[in-house]
Amino acid sequence: MRSACLAVIQLAVAGIAHASDEARLPGDAAAVRAADLEKPFKLSLGEYRYGGNFSGQDVNLRYRRGDSSAWLGSYRDRDFGTQTRAGADTSWQPFAGSTLALQPSVQLASGGFVGGSFSVELGEPWFVQAGIGRTNTRPYFNLNFDPNDAQSYAVGYRDDSGQTYYLMSVRDDRLGTRQRHTHAVARWPAGPTRLTVDVLHKTGDGDNGHVDAWGATLGVDYLDWFVHVVRDPRQNFSDVNATRLTVGRRF
Structure with missing residues (x-):
C-alpha cells in the first residue's frame, strides 16, 4: 500500500471526495447549498x-460558506503513521447569467505535501466538467482513492430536487501508471433521506501487476446525520482490499 500512496496523491477535482467527503462532487453545489446555509459545519x-x-x-471537519469550503483533518494507521491535512475549494461563476463555473482547490499536509486542482463546469440541468490535478508527489495518504496527478472528465444531470446522476473518469496523466477510475454515481432524495450510490471500475498498473477491479459506495443522509459504506478492492492499486465506514453530522 505504501508505494501506491506515494504515487497516487490527493486530487480534488472540483474538490472530489468519494471517501473522505472533503470536497465538492460534480454537480453537488445545487443539492447541498440550502442545507449548508443553516448547517455550515460537517464532522x-x-x-x-x-x-x-x-x-x-x-x-475530518469541514466548513462551507456559500460556494467556498475549508477543511481540517487527520489520518492514522500502524503502517503509514499519522498525517494532518488542510485544504480549501471554491466555485466561481465569472459571468452573470451563465452556468460556467471555475472551481480551484488547494491542499496541504504534514510531511511537506502540497496539492491542488482546477476544473471547469458548464450547464444546467445537464452539465459537463473537465479538470486537472497536480501535487509535489511528497508522501500523502490518499483518502479519495482516485488517481490524483490526473485529468478528470464528467457528464451528468441534476435538478432542484437534489437528484444528481453523472459519469466521471479520473486518469493518471503524469506518472505513467495508466491508472483510471470510472465512477457511475446516482444521488436522489427520499423524503428526509438522501441516498447515494457510486459504482467504481478501476484499471491500471498496481504494486504487483495490472489491476482490473470493481468497487462501490452506498451513502445514506438522514436529516443532519449521514453514513457511507465503501468496498474498495485493490485500494490505491495495492494488494489490499479495503472496507471503509464513515459516519458524521452536520451542525
Missing part, C-alpha cells in the same frame, strides 16, 4: 479495515 469520522490485517482512522 466526519472514518474507520478503514484493510483485508482483516489492520485498520486506519480518519477525522
Whole structure:
C-alpha cells in the first residue's frame, strides 16, 4: 500500500471526495447549498479495515460558506503513521447569467505535501466538467482513492430536487501508471433521506501487476446525520482490499 500512496496523491477535482467527503462532487453545489446555509459545519469520522490485517482512522471537519469550503483533518494507521491535512475549494461563476463555473482547490499536509486542482463546469440541468490535478508527489495518504496527478472528465444531470446522476473518469496523466477510475454515481432524495450510490471500475498498473477491479459506495443522509459504506478492492492499486465506514453530522 505504501508505494501506491506515494504515487497516487490527493486530487480534488472540483474538490472530489468519494471517501473522505472533503470536497465538492460534480454537480453537488445545487443539492447541498440550502442545507449548508443553516448547517455550515460537517464532522466526519472514518474507520478503514484493510483485508482483516489492520485498520486506519480518519477525522475530518469541514466548513462551507456559500460556494467556498475549508477543511481540517487527520489520518492514522500502524503502517503509514499519522498525517494532518488542510485544504480549501471554491466555485466561481465569472459571468452573470451563465452556468460556467471555475472551481480551484488547494491542499496541504504534514510531511511537506502540497496539492491542488482546477476544473471547469458548464450547464444546467445537464452539465459537463473537465479538470486537472497536480501535487509535489511528497508522501500523502490518499483518502479519495482516485488517481490524483490526473485529468478528470464528467457528464451528468441534476435538478432542484437534489437528484444528481453523472459519469466521471479520473486518469493518471503524469506518472505513467495508466491508472483510471470510472465512477457511475446516482444521488436522489427520499423524503428526509438522501441516498447515494457510486459504482467504481478501476484499471491500471498496481504494486504487483495490472489491476482490473470493481468497487462501490452506498451513502445514506438522514436529516443532519449521514453514513457511507465503501468496498474498495485493490485500494490505491495495492494488494489490499479495503472496507471503509464513515459516519458524521452536520451542525
